[in-house]
Each structure stands twice: as structure tokens, then as C-alpha cells.
Amino acid sequence: MSRQPVPGTTIFDGEQARKGYALNKMCYSFNEADNRAAFLRDEDAYCARYGLNAAQREAIRNRNVLSLIAAGGNAYYLAKFAGIFGLDMQDIGAQQTGLTKDQFKARLLAARGV
């Protein structure tokens, strides 16, 4: 159990933190309403200001959470990005697992067991 990677899981470690720094820094800026508005006004310019690489820019464009994680995004910072579009954690969970939102919520409920 110890050193084996956990399936479907990317540990946010130093390697990911280095890779995702620009992306996470942009997402951190979304703490401020003015910055969220600026992103929505001109997404290209906003991403350019933070120096996103091509993979990060593409993942932002596609609002694709798995690609954002692969590009170094951290879940807590990506949540600030998702918040711009009013997406909640069940929307994000559904997208990542290929389920509908209702199916994803049913999976959570099933964890109650009997």
C-alpha cells in the first residue's frame, strides 16, 4: 500500500507545483472579483499575463479539469477557476469521472452503505 501510486490520483507534490505554478497563480488571482471579471472580459489576455503554457491554456479553454490537473493544477486553486462559472464540486466530480451529475451524486450516496 505504501509507495504505490493511487489509481486516478495525482499527488500535488513538488513536481506538480513547479509544473503548475503559473496556472495556480492565475487561479489564486481569482480570489478577487475584479480579476474574475477581467478573465471573463478577455480570457486570452488574462492567460497571457500569467504566462500559461500551451497545455495549460488549452485546458483552461476547454474547462477540462483532468487536463488542468495534468498541467499542474491544484484542486483547491482549480476550484476558484470553477467558481467563476458557478460549477460546484459535483459538477467537477462528474466531469472527471465521466458520469452525469446525478450519477456522481448517487455514487456519493452509495458510500453510506447499508
Next chain:
Amino acid sequence: MAEILGAITVSHVPSIGGAIARGLQNDPYWKPFFDGFPPVRDWLARVRPDVAVVVYNDHGLNFFLDKMPTFAVGAAPEYRNADEGWGIPVVPPFRGDPALSWHLIESLVDEEFDPVTCQEMTVDHAFTLPMALFWPDMQWPVRTVPVVVNTVQAPLPSAARCYRLGQAIGRAIASWPGRERVVVIGTGGLSHQLDGERAGFINKDFDLRFIDSLMNDPAWATKYSTAELVELAGTQGVELLNWLVARGTLPAKVRQRHVNYHIPVSNTASGLLLLEPA
């Protein structure tokens, strides 16, 4: 000397803030969660703490990844909440206790824990929502000392080290010459994973075993590496490290005053536990 009255450990999911703002406490989805809190509020009203030491992890409000401390202690006269990006309402500011904070810092460094010290600090939902659940009128009756643990960016402090940090905080509070009555709050968890194809992972068996361990065998979880805790509790379930810090502040023998466990709140198995020194 100051006295630790008890430790309360609790989940801190952001959507709780939305539910409070919209008054959904009796909504069928939320009721099993909110119904867990009246016994804790009654206990707080009875024991009347002066100070809350709040152990939590920041999610990118006060700390960004440019400077990421493993442990940090607030030493400010006041702590403010702020916009975290997803629109939950900002709560009123919290009074600090800089003298006690500095005593804690001095005591911890003396014991070879080396926290970052923060004379200015914002506090995020992991700090504010438990406070709002315990004191719903948000007229905070306590001064506060924030203790931040990195559960965000690996390498994380080990479970064993977090437990020992709690023990050191317990000794620091016991050696404070004031007569403060202190409650220790640990927030986060229990099992959940927000990211990856494994999103939605919840492990009820592990959570219940962990809760039970805090009562009867508090060092139980310290046998696991943080990688193992990710496997058992999910990438964000490792926030249970904050529970271990809080538990560590209490003596070996404790009394369980209250427990509540509910699946799910958002994507999270929520837990609430109130322990008193026996």
C-alpha cells in the same frame, strides 16, 4: 495556568457556507449535518471558553504556493475572512490573542517545531465555517489563535509529527500563566477526494475507525504515511491531520461528549467529534 476544556473536530466544506447563507439548515439534504451541532453549542455555552486555538489548512487565501509553510501560527490582533473566489459570504472578523500566540510560538520553537509566524493573516472557510457552526450568531465570544498545517502541497507533515505537534501545543497552553479557558478546534476531512478519476472517493469504514481511534487509541493513525492516508481517506481526506493535532492537545484519556458522522456533504464524509479530558 490556562486550561484546555476540550477539543472539537469537524469538517469544513465550503458549501456549508452557502447553506448557512441560504438558511438551509432544515433542508432534507442538510438537516442530518446541521442537526449534529446543537449538543456542541450547548457544551460551549456551558463551559464558556475564552480562547479557541483553531487548527486547519489554508486553501489559497492567506498562503499561495510561493511561500508554503508546513506549520504556521497566527499572532495578529485580528483575523479577517475574505473572498475565496466562489462567492460564499464573508463572516465578521475574529479577535486574536497575540500574547498567547507568541507564547505558543516560543514554546513550540523551544520544542523544535518551527512554525512560520504571521502578524497579518486572513482566515479561510476552514477556520470560519466551524466557528459559524459553533456560534451561529457569529458574535464570536472567544479570542482566537490560528494554527495552519500544510495539507495542500506534498510533502505533508507526517501524521506522527502532527500528533506530536498537538502534544506540544497542549504543553504550551498548560504552561501559559494566564487563567484562560481554551477550546482546541481541528477542522477538515473526513474522507473525500475532489480531484482525478478517483473524485468522489469516500471510505466510511476508515472514517469510523479513525473517529473511534481518537477516543481509544489516539496514535492509531500515526502508523500511516501521508501517502497511505491519501489512499485510505482521499487526497483531501488527509486534512484529518488537523484532527490529529487537535487530539494531541488532550491527555491520553478522554471522554467522548458528542459524535456525528454523515455522508455526504458536497463530496465529503462529514464528521464532528467533541472530546473532553477524562
